[in-house]
Amino acid sequence: QVQLVESGGGSVQAGGSRTLSCVASGDAAIRFQMGWFLQARGKEREGIAAVTPIGITYAADSVTGRFTVSRDYAKNTRFLQMNSLKPEDTAMYYCAADFRAGYRLTWRDAEGYHIWGQGIQVTVSS
Numbered sequence: 001q002v003q004l005v006e007s008g009g010g011s012v013q014a015g016g017s018r019t020l021s022c023v024a025s026g027d028a029a030i031r032f033q034m035g036w037f038l039q040a041r042g043k044e045r046e047g048i049a050a051v052t053p054i055g056i057t058y059a060a061d062s063v064t065g066r067f068t069v070s071r072d073y074a075k076n077t078r079f080l081q082m083n084s085l086k087p088e089d090t091a092m093y094y095c096a097a098d099f100r101a102g103y104r105l106t107w108r109d110a111e112g113y114h115i116w117g118q119g120i121q122v123t124v125s126s
Contacts, residue, residue: 002026002115004095009120012085018122020080022095032115033099034078035107036069038091039119045094047108049080058107085124092119 008020022034035050049069050058057069068081078095096113105112 002032002097004097004115004117006093006095006117006120009093009122011123011125014085014087014124014126016085016124017081017083018085019082020093020095020120020122022078022080022117024076024078024095024097026076032097033107034071035096035099035113036078036080037094037096037110038089039094040088040091043091045110047110050099050107051078060108082122085122087124087126089122090124091122093122094119 003025005023006020008018012018031053033050033052035047037045037047039045048060048063049067051069051071059067059069066084069078071078095117096115098114099107099112100114101112
């Protein structure tokens with residue numbers, strides 16, 4: 001069974017940086033498209049970045065220029081480098097994998113992913 005484990009969360013000052021890591025276990029994990037999602041309190045889960053098995057990356061408009069997604073294929077690890085953090089970035093961040101495209105589904109749709117990490121809290125203080 002493929003498992004995802006996030007790390008790197010915690011508290012950071014506004015304007016600072018934080019790198020989240022997502023380690024995917026299992027040999028099949030390298031073939032999965034992986035995504036990053038955030039869920040603020042009282043809000044829907046929102047896709048913010050993704051990387052395909054061949055290295056194509058995506059980022060939501062809200063984080064373009066600040067967040068960068070990358071992947072270490074040899075170690076089945078994906079990273080989310082977050083720079084210029086703002087208090088509104090405070091949320092639970094989730095690593096997701098095994099995207100399966102369906103009708104009208106895109107990399108930003110949580111419904112397309114079948115494997116999820118437990119989430120990790122990132123808190124940005126003013």
